[in-house]
Amino acid sequence: MDVQIDIAAAIGLTFLLYIGIAIWSRVSSTRGFYVAGQGVPPVLNGMATAADWMSAASFISMAGLISFLGFDGAIYLLGWTGGYVLLALLLAPFLRKFGKFTVPAFIGARYYSGTARVVAAFCAVIVSLTYVAGQMRGAGIVFSRFLEIPIGWGVIVGMAVVAFYAILGGMKGITYTQVAQYVVLITAFLIPAVGIGVSLTGIPIPQIAFPEVAARLDGVMADLGFASYTSPFTNISGLNVFLIAMALMCGTAGLPHVIIRFYTTRTVSGARWTGVYALLFIGLLYTTAPAVAAFARFNLVDTVVGRPYAERPEWFRSWEETALIQFSDKDDDGIIDYAPGDLNDPASANELGIDPDIMVLANPEIAGMPSWVMAIVVAGGLAAALSTASGLLLVIASSFSHDIYKEFIRKQATEREELLVARGSMLLAVLVAGLLGIYPPAFVAEVVAFAFGLAAASFFPAIVLGIFDPRTTKEGAISGMSAGLLFTGAYIVTVAPGFGIGLEPWLLGISPQGIGTVGMLIGFAVTWSVSRMTAPPPEGIRELVENLRYPRG
Template sequence: MDLQTWTWIIVGITFTLYIGIAIWTRASSTKDFYVAGGGVSPLANGLATAADWMSAASFISMAGLISFSGYDGSVYLMGWTGGYVLLALLLAPYLRKFGKFTVPDFIGDRYYSNVARSVAVICALLVSFTYVAGQMRGVGLVFSRFLEVDINTGVIIGMIIVLFYAILGGMKGITYTQVAQYCVLIFAFMVPAVFISIQMTGNPIPQMGLGGSDANGVFLLEKLDSLHRDLGFAEYTSGSKSKLDVFFITAALMVGTAGLPHVIVRFFTVKKVSDARKSAGWALLFIAILYTTAPAIAVFSRINLIETVSNKEYENLPDWLSNWETTGLITFDDKNKDGKVQYVADANINELTVDKDIMVLANPEIAKLPNWVIALVAAGALAAALSTAAGLLLVISASVSHDLIKKMIKPNISEKGELIAARLSAVVAVCVAGYFGINPPDFVAATVALAFGLAAASFFPAIILGIFNKRINKEGAIAGMVIGVLLMLFYMMKFKFEWFGGGTKADWWFGISPEGFGAVAMIVNFIISLIISKFTPAPPKEVQEIVENIRIPSGVGEATH
């Protein structure tokens, strides 16, 4: 069968599975909608958390980014993996003990203020919309190549699918859909990696193939360094980022992880604190499978790309290149009119432009793997993007219906009314998300990295200090969150949006990139929160007792309103 037939079959089967699960697990109460009834097992929650966590950025973009950045791309591996450990150890059990549905719920009650709750809602919406833009672009990329529709149409198809099961099932439907999506995405990620590892090194384990050698006995990394040198690129194993920027990007990704509302809410879906810890452990194991494989895929795809296109006659190039050219994500401009592809570092001579986001998706085609494997990768990429998009949409709808309407605007709203409000806000959210998916500020991984920066600048200090410092009060937390997120927004817009200021790399403060600036804004948030709290009244005694109680790991009941 041809590739498109295989793609329709495999994507059709997986989408039918997701929709079937959503119908089977549809939410009948707000507790089902927000936290899946609080009765998810640690293993299922670990699988769902891993799917929620491994977004289009992890599946599609991370290996592509490492493929082009080499050593510099390791910041994404270190930051995202380390951040998850930080979340599991420092935050998840304590937030579960607090027993609320959402992060703004925690901040509103811990800081005894609707103003704090409102600021947290705004920050949750900012983070979630920035993050979901990356997912929707990922969906568009997959559809544009494998179902041969344009990216914008692909985004709209993805919006309709994710809206269906997010609205119908809420967190309950999303949780069990994400379990299925994890199985699909990890199988789709690993199968081509194993095939290509055997093809290039004879070793079926990609992680070991990365350190292996080819048929001529040359180590793959040495071979790639040599290819890069020949074409004028920096050696793959050398880094160009400053150590300071590497440190701040890694830190921003780590603490941003620990402040991501759509990941934190997963730990409210289990019965007790010990289950939150267990599910965090399971999720870390499931995440590690993909994250340890990504560097191998990055190297395999980079070598294959260079060897199949560099200095080759354009007329004799493999079909995969022309297939991807139709999407506009690879472009060839024969500058010297010699009919050959000059793929080199010098921008004035280089004739081939490759979008970083296509590397994982194109990799099986470049390696000439069977059509069913290529179609499987498309289904896996969609599973990764849609699982995270669904989690983010739920955070957005919960922030509006629960934190804004139920807690502030209309406290006496009925449960049915709150459920309707949650579903309506999800509809609006998916429309906004679709717009950002069609008009994203950057490629997928960079867009997602900015969301981590916003989470680091706003939520992380408020949550950490709220759990571990009884003296932090509402004045300090509100001022810290507002100044932190505004500082990050200013920096992000200055260097990512030309219409705002169009700053260049030479203008970066202290040489720190926008992806790493979230860590700077976080430090500012911490300092302001501590200083203002020191010179303003202490929190009420009952709030201080709540803080003491959060850290006692016993007598934990189910999550409550």
């Protein structure tokens, strides 16, 4: 019960902070609502980008997944940081120079076509909505677990908070709120990692401590009959590690809510520096995550495996009640046996079932840390979920009001009216995303990975070629975006188990999470060749594209 009080205090205090900032930075102009008047310094913008980027998946799920995938978990680490290199070198400075508020607006102007703009706005809404549903679910799980309310109510509490400050504040509110959220979430992630690292190795820097722990884990896992923790391709084939990492990288670069961040700086050079700071702040969490993963797995095995079930630790009991940890004494010896294979498979000697999602939350308890540490981790997980959700909602709002409403429904709409539509569509998006969060169509982490594949296949070729190849035509872009999106979407729907029809075998053994890479190559090929078969873009567009190369003017 002490834990509950600490958690309530941590959540309450951090929320007061976020809401206070949202009220303090209320905005009334359209420009301020979207991009904070482009007056945000690169360091703070980098923090906000980091908070925007690091979702419940990064904070709550990723380290847990890595701790069960071992080496192959690197797909998330490589994929979600390597994408920033593409973003910083190929997209951010040029899009900043172009000076459009949104990605669909860029696509529409670059490809001199309202159709291209609507196609892009549609892609942006689909990608963002799937992704935001995952955040709502993440927030809901945390709220329901610790406020002891059903998951549905947990999601509703999360919806109310997101809606309140996203709609009230707009981008400026979100930017400064997200700076606060970054500070909360990184502190929450580092405290247990440092503490556990010290107790296992005596080294206070988790990044330096973890390779040694991983090597120790190799020995422990080998004794239990598991594949080596540090050996590559034991859970995912080499080809799929390659393709999934690539899909996540190019998806990162194509995600509309991350790209919009680079418009909030005053200059092109500011956009470049935002990339530097963003990856610095993201990297702090991403280089710590594999340490958390190795520590958690090691401590888990160390504290429960081979010990009598009757003497199991307190944290084991409390997570058992949520059914996220399960034990079934197959050989009736009263000892917790841990072996490869599924708990429910009678052929396997394994008696222990653990949901990877609990690893980050349970880690402090497993290591025997005080309850306030866990309270901070919970507050950090919420910060991660809410900050990403609000950035995505902003994309949805701007796509509707800027790209669809003002462009096609009422060209003469006033600024006030546009702002009203933006807030209305945000509210609608919160409701839809909340419903998806309560009734998810498939595993949320899976849907999030599909969203990346779709973003890589649709946006990435259109934006990169739009900047670097003046010859790319509207016909090329529209057919390329559609081909990439249709191919990737069709493959996912056909083969993904639990989400699509689940047909087998996979094409060349390519997993649905990695298919976005193939879709992207198709998108590039189609855009390039169709562009060369159609009439060249107007002279004005050529000049516009060449002008993107030079920061001034």
